[in-house]
Amino acid sequence: MELRGKTIAVLGGKTGLLGQALVKALTAAKAKPKPLSSKDCDIVDPGSVERVLNKIDPDVLxxxxxxxxxxLAEEQEEVAFALNATAPPLLAAAAARRGIPFLHYSTDFVFSGNRTTPYTVYDNPGAFSVYGISKAEGEKNLIALGYDGTLIIRTSWLFGPDKMNFVKKIITLATERNTLKVVDDQTGSPSYTPDVAANSIKLLEKDATGIFHLANSGTATWFDLASEAVRLAGLPCTVEPIPTSGYPTPAVRPAYSVLDxxxxxxTTGETPRHWKDALKEYINQEKDS
Structure with a gap:
């Protein structure tokens, strides 16, 4: 599909970490993105979705x-399932009625993490947390709906401009403290939102459907990512590794969720750049701003 000149509705495009990156990438591709927030469209209300799509008349959703x-999802299970499990098939059905492509984002948290080799698109989800289970249910509901214009992209460990994220939080804390403790026994695939956005466009241009994994190349622990961010920022802060048990959280995180x-x-003939190269670009941009 040629995206130039196409009208593309981007739910989460006004305030979301990935959504904002998508709007920028689509604009660069000469498309006409229409960023939407929860104030513009209630994605769990079919009537709201219909009204917004009738007004925008998008070529892609x-x-x-x-x-x-x-x-927080551990306490707000009903809200998490409404947005992550119920809404996706409602949106896909709206796209199906219009005969337009539907792109939905999922997460590495759909996997259990009980392995040491990268998860492929053919591996079955086995989430532990409410968040992960709700996102896996969203995928399941999309597959059950069976709209063949659906593209599901799982991504992970997002960092990038325009909104608070793990890397920005680490840099902020590193300017205030001499030492930071970060878990070193969770391994995943860091993903730079401008890269995820640009590579998502490549999949849309290839008319890709089904499930894809999209992240930057390479693997890291949270300790690796934090250490490299602090080093690149040139901050005199020591980052120390701790086990997950030393930083308990309400939700269980996958110990290993690297995406293949x-x-x-x-499909695209291109390999995403290494997360360290993307991180360097991000840190340099943050310094400039």
Whole structure:
């Protein structure tokens, strides 16, 4: 699909970490993104969705909106399931009625983490947390709906401009403290939102459907990511590794959730750059701003 000139509705596009990156990438691709917030469209209300889509008349519908507060989801299960499990098939059905592509974002948290080799798009979810289970249920409901214009992209460990994220929080804390303690026994795939956005566009241009994994290349622990961020920022702060048991949280995190990018690479012919290269770009931009 040629995206130039196409009108693209981006749910989560006004305030979301990934949504804002998508709007920028789509604009750069000469498309016409229409960023939407929860104030513009209630994604769990079919009537609201219909009214908004009738007004915009998009050529593509992207859902980058979600309930992402992992720990709070343990208390707000009903809200998490409404946004992450119930809304996606409602949106896909609206896209199906219009015969337009539907792109939905999911997460590495759908996996249990009980392994030491990257998860492929063919591996079955086995989440532990309410957040992960709700996102896995959203995927399941989309598959059950069976709209063949659906593209599901799982991504992970997002960092990037325009909104608070793990890296920005680490840099902020590192300017205030001499020492930081960060867990070193959770391993995943860091993902730079501008790269995820640009590579999502490549999948749309290839008319890709089904499930894809999208992140930056390479693996890291949270300790690795934090240490490299502090080093690149040139801050005199020591980052010390601690086990997950030393930093208890309400929600269980996957110990290992590295995403296998093979299907994306085979489909587009391109390999995402290493997370360290993306992190360097981000840190330099943060310094400049």
């Amino acid at each position: 992207i859902n980058a909106a979600a309930y992402t507060q992992v720990d 990018l093979t299907r994306f690479i085979q």
